[in-house]
Amino acid sequence: MSGVEQIDEFWAPRTCFLPPIPELEAAVDLLNDAANAILAGDRERARTRLREANMPVVHAFAARIMGPWDVFIHRRRQIERPTELTKVPNRKPDQSVETAVFARDGWRCRYCGMRVVLPNVRKVLMNTFPDVVCWSGKDKDRHAVFYALSAVADHVVPHTLGGDSGVDNLVTTCQCCNYGKGDRLLAEVGLIDPRTRPPVVDTWDGLGRLLLAPKS
Numbered sequence: 205m206s207g208v209e210q211i212d213e214f215w216a217p218r219t220c221f222l223p224p225i226p227e228l229e230a231a232v233d234l235l236n237d238a239a240n241a242i243l244a245g246d247r248e249r250a251r252t253r254l255r256e257a258n259m260p261v262v263h264a265f266a267a268r269i270m271g272p273w274d275v276f277i278h279r280r281r282q283i284e285r286p287t288e289l290t291k292v293p294n295r296k297p298d299q300s301v302e303t304a305v306f307a308r309d310g311w312r313c314r315y316c317g318m319r320v321v322l323p324n325v326r327k328v329l330m331n332t333f334p335d336v337v338c339w340s341g342k343d344k345d346r347h348a349v350f351y352a353l354s355a356v357a358d359h360v361v362p363h364t365l366g367g368d369s370g371v372d373n374l375v376t377t378c379q380c381c382n383y384g385k386g387d388r389l390l391a392e393v394g395l396i397d398p399r400t401r402p403p404v405v406d407t408w409d410g411l412g413r414l415l416l417a418p419k420s
Contacts, residue, residue, distance in 0.1 A: 220316035232321075238250040310403050311409060314376055320378050360399065
C-alpha cells in the first residue's frame with residue numbers, strides 16, 4: 205500500500221473512535237438483568253449481575269478512548285475554525301431538553317450506537333449497592349459500564365464555537381465518544397455527522413424504569 209493510500213485510509217470518515225467490542229453489549233445485558241432483578245425484589249441476583257458487568261475488558265476499552273493520546277484513535281486534522289462567534293448562553297441543556305434528546309435517540313450513542321445509561325440511574329444503583337457500583341474520583345476505580353456508557357447530551361457544533369443547546373444541535377453520546385470528540389468540530393476528528401443516520405429506537409430505556417420504581 206502506498207503512502208498516499210495509507211493517508212487516505214487514515215483520514216477516511218468514521219462513525220466513532222473505536223468500534224464497540226462485544227463485551228460492551230454483554231455488560232449492558234447484565235445491567236439490564238440487574239434492573240429486572242431489582243424490580244422483582246431479588247437484590248442478590250442484582251448485586252451479582254452488577255458485579256459481573258464490571259468487566260476489566262470494558263474498562264480497558266473505555267480507557268483507550270478516554271486515556272492518553274493515541275494518534276489512531278484521537279486523530280485530528282487542522283481545519284479553519286470560525287473566527288466570528290456569537291456567544292451562546294447556557295452551555296448545559298435544560299433537563300427537559302436533555303430528556304427529550306435521550307428519548308429521541310432511543311438512549312443510544314448516536315456515534316457508536318451503544319446503549320447508554322442515564323446518570324441518575326448510576327446514582328440510584330450507587331446508593332443501593334455501594335459495595336459494587338463505585339464512582340470515585342479515580343477513573344481506574346469506577347464501575348466499567350458507567351465509566352464507558354453514561355449518557356451525555358453532546359453539542360454537535362461545540363458550544364465554544366457558537367453551537368446552541370437546542371435539540372437540533374444535541375445528540376446522545378456515551379461517555380467515551382463524548383470525551384473523544386471534546387470541543388472539536390466533526391471534521392477535525394474525522395467523524396460523520398450522526399444526524400445523517402436515523403436513531404435506533406427499540407425497547408431500551410436507559411434503565412429509566414428504575415427511576416420510576418417505588419422507593420423501598
